[in-house]
Amino acid sequence: MLIDLTENPACTECGLCREVCPVFQIQRQEEYSPRGRAILGSAGIQTLVFYQCTLCRTCRVVCPVGHDPGGEIIRAGLISAGIETEANQMMIANIRQYGNPFGPLAEGELPKTLTCC
């Protein structure tokens, strides 16, 4: 019943990070909280939920043990595994093809779509 604590050694799962997380404030679901994402990570679940982290690291500021969620590393792992949002794929393709994240733009044209991960 008690998990093997080496499963998630960096996060103590105390949950004190929930309320400072801007994403949790909107979603109000544990999987979007820093603790929730740490649990998903420890369970080896690769999911688009990790893209919801804003990488602001406010959770690290309040974490009693200073745990860093490492969002960039997790996303790099997801991209390597081919798990990406459509917006992310489009953004990267646009950067590669057009040198900007928006796609083809005429001289002086403002982007109509703002793509983000």
Add this chain to the structure above:
Amino acid sequence: MESLESLFQPGQVSTRAETKAAYSRDASRIQGPCQGVVWPETVDDVVRLAQWAAETGIDLVPRGAGTGLCGGATPQNSIVVDSSCLRKIGARDVQSKMVVVDAGIPLDQFNRTLRPDGLFFPVIPGSHRSATIGGMIATNAAGLHAVRYGRMSDWVEEVVVVDGKGEVQRLSAGDRKVFAGREGITGMVLQATLRLTEIPKSRSLTLFSFEHLADMLEQVKQLKTNSALSALEYLNPHAAALVGWTARHCVLAEYHSAEGEIRDPAEMANLWGARESLSARLTQAGFPISEDPQFPPETLEDNLDWLTVQNIPVFGHLGVGILHPRFLREDARIAELYYRVSASGGQISGEHGMGLKKRQWASEALKAEVLALKRQFDPQHIFNRGKLC
């Protein structure tokens, strides 16, 4: 699960793998299978849910912030009912110092809204940043200022509970035995009328340290006669060393006056920060199991001595006799600790609750009480089945 989803708006129910994994455990890290999660927005939502549970036989696990340390919010093939969308705060009556709040409101957020009126809610568990009012009622939380303000049941005037029969119960302070510290086994607390108190005009701290336990307890006896005392927190030498304090018996005393040695707000915040980070730091240091016995004052010396001789890190709310000794996983001395609690006439659970973790220590009297409450409020064992004992 389709029948469950049909009862609610889209987005109020999730059976996704991510959701079930994230809700499979609380801060106790005791894990169990979760069938899905519901986020009720009204009392009626929970009534419908209780009726659905009665028809299907699937039990419901009420959950606040999931900061509990005994697996009280751990599902066992259950549906978790998360109160995080129940966050309304009613108009406060400044004159009578009362307010009606939803169960899912986190304590710190609640207290921030009260500040402009010079009021606050004074039951402050270590998890105050996230802990919800509903969870605090369910565990009858005590916390850092219990020596002055007591525990949750002292501050709740009325609660609205949906019981296991799907009925809405409005229970007053006189019925506190039905809901306070019952860990959701009688139903889910959805709303509470709370008493508030005035924010103290000044605060100060003194950090005492002692070579000998007997000297410390003598000082504690004197401190407890001080009417300005508002916290009396203890760290044994082992725990003190882990937060960088002198490895002696340390007592952090807070006063609602300027008589303490430390009055600078930043310095006070630092000391409280060190104290409040202890739990997580002890977990990281290899002592993940947190117990919460409550000892009668006359037995503290003997039991604190035993804990220190055993090299067990301990901190706690010394003013009310609640200690938090920390153990390695499956430490055989936990059984010895509870034998000592029983022999001392203390309580197995001072403030964390029994959850799944301490069921084996439940007394026959508690079992009989729970059975009687279940018969009255939850005969089909819909709410938090198998918890507490």
